Amino acid sequence: MLRADGVTVSYDRHRVLDRVSVDVPPGVVTGLAGPSGCGKSSLARVLALLLRPAAGRVSVDGTDVRRWRHRAAPALRTRVALIFQQPRLAVDPRFTLLDVITEPLRVARQPLDRAERLAEEMGLTPDLLVRRPHEVSDGQLQRACVARALALRPRYVICDEMTTMLDASTQAHLVARLEDYRRESGAGVLAISHDTELLDRWCGTDSSIRHLERLWTRT
Helix, strand or coil: CEEEEEEEEEECCEEEEEEEEEEECCCCEEEEECCCCCCHHHHHHHHCCCCCCCEEEEEECCEECCCCHHHCCHHHHCCEEEECCCHHHCCCCCCCHHHHHHHHHHHCCCCCCHHHHHHHHCCCCHHHHCCCHHHCCHHHHHHHHHHHHHCCCCCEEEEECCCCCCCHHHHHHHHHHHHHHHHHHCCEEEEEECCHHHHHHHHCCCCCEECCEEEEEEC
């Protein structure tokens, strides 16, 4: 279980999350919705161990997170992957798409041959893999970012508005690939979006509503 318990986040004395709790069970898709500015992305970064909350507790499979960002224990950090909303802000512009996908494998000193299979599953052809971000579309770049997120076989995947501004076919492909991964690996997925129709299709519906967010679950 990936869990945030009573998490509070503030920026320049402006509180964007106030004692928020959420669970992401393994093997389940959990949907989180809310309007812009309600703190969805901040919560995603906290759960991905990239942002230390001002208060509250985060745990990964029962282990409390003590350190954050690059100081977090690798055994915890690699269990959680985050797919960002804007892929062009999430990659090194000097990298090729193949470099983007292999980056976590290189850091973890794992074999790079898995990258080619991931690229194929994401519909990235060899001619695209040698291109840099400015030479591909947003959809093609986001496909590479999803492949990168899955490279180390995370136990939890957080999708922070990953389909924003993408065409319907690319949206469907990304969701289908993550569903395949969830079923194959038993990973938990947190799908964050302001698009409630997308969450309805992906996660099913649940009548439970808390403050500015609604939670869906699908097993």
